[in-house]
Amino acid sequence: MVTTKDIAAHLQLSVSTVGRALADDSRISEQTKARVRQAATELGYVGNHAARMMRGAPSNVVGLVIPDIRNSFYFTIAHELSAIMAREDYQLTLAETFDDRLIERRHLRELSASRAAGVIIAPTPNPHSDSVNLLRGMPHVQLLRRQPALGSHWFGLDDRRALDDATTHLLDLGHTRIAYIGAMSDLPTGRERLDGYRQALRKKDISPRSDLIELGPPASPEHARDAMRRLLDGPKPPTAVVLGSVLHTVGVLDCLLELGVDVPTELSVVGFGDQSGLSWWGPGLTTVSLPIGDVATSCGLWFVRRLNNPPAGNDPYESVSVGWIVPRGSTAVPSAASRKRSA
Template sequence: MVTTKDIAVHLQLSVSTVGRALADDTRISEQTKARVRQAASELGYVGNHAARMMRGAPSNVVGLVIPDIRNSFYYTIAHELSAIMAGEDYQLMLAETFDDRLIERRHLRELSASRAAGVVIAPTPSPHNDSVNLLRGMPHVQLLRRHPPLGAQWFGLDEHRALKDATTHLLDLGHTRIAYIGAQADLPTGRDRLEGYRHALHDQGISQRSDLVELGPPAQPEHARAAVRRLLDLPSPPTAVVLGSVLHTVGVLDGLLEMGVDVPGELSIVGFGDQSGFSWWGPGLTTISLPIGDVATSCGLWFIRQLNNPPAGNDPYESVSAGWLVRRGSTAAPAAAARERSA
């Protein structure tokens, strides 16, 4: 392993001069700094972060703590943030919690122990008190999900409006028996999406049927696949379904194909998220498109500024982005057969 001593011998400089040059010390001339950096690059020198941390300096690692990388929202976020951090000489470190507060606590303990520069987090439904305390000692920002005790810096989506618009689209087509399959309401995002669905029904004087609401873990497509089967087996089944999770959308689409359900002849569907395959599925999936990449980019750029120029206080900051409905062939007015199926 190449050390600062090797660089010093190569350039015939003192070890202290090399160390100061690599640390961008103002006592060293720009010409010498350039010579040292060039030699370090040519010799393959890698800085000793452990030594820097012992001197009290933070690492260049930024933690990304998310529930599940299989969700297209989160792998898009990881991709965007990784590019932004790399461009600013930070290293993104991925940690998955699977919505387990104890796993979340473990990841945050490790990030704190390694003196991470900061944390971007989509928190679990009920973070442990230790996690709250750990984050108080680290620069951090919440992304998509937010939990008030974790602070007031958040980048997210108008989930309520997105689901309200999706449900209203189905109501405008003439559907009144509209089911909802989404995340459990103990998640802030799950609660906002469910309320958007409910408010759309309420605004048009439609009574909500509890048997048309199926809530479950957002990362389990198998839950949604089973849920749509249960819904279609009801004595008075829905003529339309609106979805509140990307992976639930995948599960429902798989289930409908397995059952041979005619979409939109028997059942209209509004998905959540707009993965590339959704436009190819059947007649094309009408779905809620959300600017996840833009939200991640905005969050990353804002957080970099906070890390490079720490603010004097911890002022609240909130950025909310809107989604939009992409209309394709999976929604239509309820067919007579579907309307009369419960008769």
């Protein structure tokens, strides 16, 4: 490993002069700084960030703590934030929790121990008290999910409205037996989406039925496949289904393809998220499109500005973005076949 001693020997300068030049010390001339930087590049020198932090230099690491990178929402977020952090001379580091509060605590301990500049987090359903305390000591912002115990800075979606709109789309087509497959209600996003589904039904004087609601882990396509089978095998199958998770959407589409269900003749489907390929699926999937990239970009730019210019106070801040329905071929008025199955 190339050290400052190697650069000093190469340039016949003192080690202290090389160190000050690399630290952009005003006591060193611009000409000498340029020589040192050029030599450092040619020799392959990599600065010891830990040593600089011990001398009081701030960390440039920002932690992104998310449940599951397989969800297209989160890999979109990681991509957008990585680009923003690179432009602003920060380094994004990724940590997956799999919605395990103990894994989340471990990641936050490591980020705190490494004196990370800050944390962007989609928290687990019930964060550990240690995680709450750790985040109090670090600049942080919540993304998509929001837990009141973790502070009042949040960028997210109007999940309630998204599912209200999705369900209303099916109601306007004439469906009344509409099933919902989504995340558990102990997740803030899961609770809001379930409330949106129920809200749409009540506006049409339809009482939500527990036998048409299937809740489970949001990152489990397997749960969605099993849930769809149960709903279709029931004594009164739904004529339509609305989904409240990206991976649940994937699971349900796999299930319908495997069972040979004719969409939308036998069942109308509204998905969640508009990831690549859904417009090609079968007749094209009607879905809720959400501005995840815009949310991530807004969050990243706001957070970097806050890191670079720390505010005097800690005033609450939240940003809520709204999705929209993309109508395609997977939804239609209830057919005679679907009405007969649900009768």
